[in-house]
Amino acid sequence: MITARQARRWASRLLIVLLALVVLVAAALVVWSRTGIMEAEPEPLEEVFGDPGVEVTESSSSLILEPAAGGPSATGLVFYPGAKVEPDAYAARLAELVTEQSMTVVIVKPWLHLALLDRRGLDTFTGDLPEVGTWIVGGHSLGGVRACQVAAEADALLLLGSYCATDLSAHGLPVLSLAGSEDGLSTPTKVSEARSLLPDDAAMVEIQGASHASFGDYGPQDGDGTATISDEDMDAEVSTEVEEFVGSFA
Missing domain, CATH: 1.20.5 (Single alpha-helices involved in coiled-coils or other helix-helix interfaces)
Known part of the structure; x- marks a missing residue:
């Protein structure tokens, strides 16, 4: 006993x-x-830091890109990187939103390089920017999955090579999903299968020639398809689609 x-x-x-x-x-x-962190390619990043139209501020929690002139931004984007992708790798792809549309872009530095483990609310990244009136939350790959989880705290949702695991179908949230025709990870089929989790009026756009890694500047990624679109054309596609999207609700 x-x-x-x-x-x-x-x-x-x-x-x-x-x-x-x-x-x-x-x-x-x-x-x-x-x-295995996928690091930002140096040349595109250097162009952002050297752009006189972009004011770059960096902290322990985020990389902030703001218009260097023209007053406070009316619209901002909080952006979650893909898993184990260096946050700086998205600076060049999102810089045209700053220079062409006068948006403020806040690229999150997630805990352990994994956005899904980062439980901080959006106010962690927006609290110091009270002049921004409208906030979009977005992300790439698994960063987009995290963006879906906190979408209720924002005014709109932007998905780049990603899809939701959270049911937002009953929300009146404006949503733009940009997918790549050559994406080997968030494939067009996977994006389509998760479509029912988004509102009926979500804008679904497939960028021809874009791979999974086309949404950032961090080099090739295992399991991905082969991109046939240039970085310059990808910048323009993302900027144009986001501009039309913001114009539809802001």
Whole structure:
């Protein structure tokens, strides 16, 4: 018969083992999250930092791109990167929103490079920009999945090579989904299959020649298709579609 003292001893040992397992899992996750980071290509990023029309501010939580002149932005975008993609890799692709449309773009630096693990609310990234009246939340790949989770806190949703796992079909939220015809990860089929989770009037656009990695500047990605669209044309496509989208509700 097990005595009360023996039961307490076994319970203590079991607790120690469970705590050790938790520590090991957490350590493994941290190591994994820092391995294989897809870094921003240097040349496109240098162009953004050297653009006199873009004011760049960087903090521990985000990279902020603002118009260098013309007063406060009326519209802003909080953008979540794809899993294990360096946030700076999206600066060049989104810079035309700043220079051509006078938007403020806040690129999130997610915890452990994984947006789905980042439980901070949108006000973490918008609180210091009270002059912006309308906020779009967006993201690429798994960053878009996170954007869907916090979409209720924003005025609109922008998905780049992504789709929702959250049911937003009953929301009156304006949504723009930009997919790539050559995307080997968030394939056109996957985007189509998740269409029912978006509002009926969501704008669904497939960019011809775009791959998964075409939505950023971080080089090729395993499992992706081959892009046939240039970076310059991709910049223009994204900028044009977003401009039309914002004009439909702002």
